Amino acid sequence: MLMDSFTKKLFDSNLVFANSLEELNCKERIITVQATKYLKDNPIKGNFDYQHLKDIHKYLFQEVYSFAGKDRFEMGIYDSFGKRNAARDKVVWFADGIEVPLEAEKLFNMLKEKNNLKGLNFLQFTKEGADFFIKLNTLHPFREGNGRTQRIFMEQLALNAGYKLDLETKIDKQEMINACEDGMLGKNVGMIALFIKNLKPLENNLENKKILMEKNIGKERV
Numbered sequence: 001m002l003m004d005s006f007t008k009k010l011f012d013s014n015l016v017f018a019n020s021l022e023e024l025n026c027k028e029r030i031i032t033v034q035a036t037k038y039l040k041d042n043p044i045k046g047n048f049d050y051q052h053l054k055d056i057h058k059y060l061f062q063e064v065y066s067f068a069g070k071d072r073f074e075m076g077i078y079d080s081f082g083k084r085n086a087a088r089d090k091v092v093w094f095a096d097g098i099e100v101p102l103e104a105e106k107l108f109n110m111l112k113e114k115n116n117l118k119g120l121n122f123l124q125f126t127k128e129g130a131d132f133f134i135k136l137n138t139l140h141p142f143r144e145g146n147g148r149t150q151r152i153f154m155e156q157l158a159l160n161a162g163y164k165l166d167l168e169t170k171i172d173k174q175e176m177i178n179a180c181e182d183g184m185l186g187k188n189v190g191m192i193a194l195f196i197k198n199l200k201p202l203e204n205n206l207e208n209k210k211i212l213m214e215k216n217i218g219k220e221r222v
Helices: 005-012 021-041 050-061 097-113 122-139 146-160 173-184 189-197 203-216
Strands: 081-085 090-094 163-165 199-201
Touching: 005 021, 021 050, 021 146, 050 097, 050 146, 081 173, 090 122, 097 122, 122 146, 122 163, 122 173, 122 189, 122 199, 146 163, 173 189, 189 199
Parallel strands: none
Antiparallel strands: 081 090, 163 199
């Protein structure tokens, strides 16, 4: 089985004794689906900082990869990292591994300065949430499992801010990929639309929804 060095590092790090990439992907999916379900009901406690994101990644992949919880820089992967979008026939490039620690620090400092997006009305949260999610996706800190990790982190961030966000069950995978890529080009409309469709105020946050209906609809544009 021929592999490039990048893929070989992934394969050599597997803990499930897979003999092929197909077997590895299958076992990974089974394990992480169960781990994701558990985290839905038992969120990992943290401060919504970079370490919190790493802790989520570690829980999801600790039975699959030896690098669970470590970013690309910590793995010694310092160069560019790209993935191909087959539907669009293009490769999207994420932050270089050497830049990950500094860019992560900037991103999560920004989130902290915004009080982890707490106190925002519905439309404000969809805009700020979509912007943060796109920036986190652009960072793509991990060798594998970025999408699953960042979706769980974003859903828990929303919950902490008084909203229920579902980025798993009702969103087409290709639609999410396209929205992320468009966001990397400065076009956040697609991601904002996904947030609007899949975000609801919690029961104790219904007053926010009332304010949204009375004051914001028709006055703010996405």
